[in-house]
Amino acid sequence: MSLSPELQHRLAQADALIFDMDGTLVDTMPLHYIAWQQVAEHYRLPFSKPRFYQLGGVPTFETLQILSAEAGLEIDLQAAKAMKEGLSRALMPKATPIAETLAIVQQFFGTKPLAIATGSSRAGAQMLLGQLELAHYFDALVTADDVARHKPAPDVFLAAAQRLNVAPERCVAFEDTDIGIEAILSAGMSAVDVRDLIK
Structure with missing residues (x-):
């Protein structure tokens, strides 16, 4: 280059x-997106790929706060954060x-x-x-x-x-x-x- x-x-x-x-x-972003899609589906949070890239760099907990507020849903933020981090860890070897x-x-x-x-x-x-x-x-x-x-x-x-x-x-x-x-x-x-x- x-x-x-x-x-x-x-x-x-x-x-x-x-x-x-x-x-x-x-x-790592495609891998994080896979993990986020599973979390979003589990908690019924709308999370499109464009929105994912808009929030790139925002820590997991804050992202969950934003998404749940946008959806008008109350979720267990700590449990959702743990789920996302566990899924991401499993994907990171790729x-x-x-x-x-x-x-x-x-x-x-x-x-x-x-x-x-x-x-x-x-x-x-x-x-x-x-x-x-x-x-x-x-x-x-x-x-x-x-x-x-x-x-x-x-x-x-x-x-x-x-x-x-x-x-x-x-x-x-x-x-x-x-x-x-x-x-x-x-x-x-x-x-x-x-x-x-x-x-």
Whole structure:
């Protein structure tokens, strides 16, 4: 994959690079959708594929709160969250890295600090990164468990920059959803939409 000269320049000038995980670094979104479809069917929650991608990056519990409110249903949120996480764990061995993003990680590994800023739980992120042998590339991992406000709030990206000891405006961050891009821009960082890289 060859990056545009403009993007290469932006990445070269940055002091740190920050990556979302699901759908950006690792191709997990189709697997998460399968799990969500089973949960949605079980709890009779409408959840279309477009709505699923709109909520990409929102932690499981918050997604369930949103969906149940939209449907006007009261469900056992903790039980539904446990169901979704169990189904996802069972599917994650099928996950693979996204080649275009991994190539950027490998290009800058050892020359710039790198971090992950994900809406996944810490346990889920550590499991996936360990399974795919990706953890060693990153100097920091910030998850949904580490911040009070989640995407589209900028907190997870700001926390990643803080852990790298790099000013947000000196970071370039990578995302695959609209709310993720919103979070990056709200953090004062330069954003790269990986959907443009993997077309």
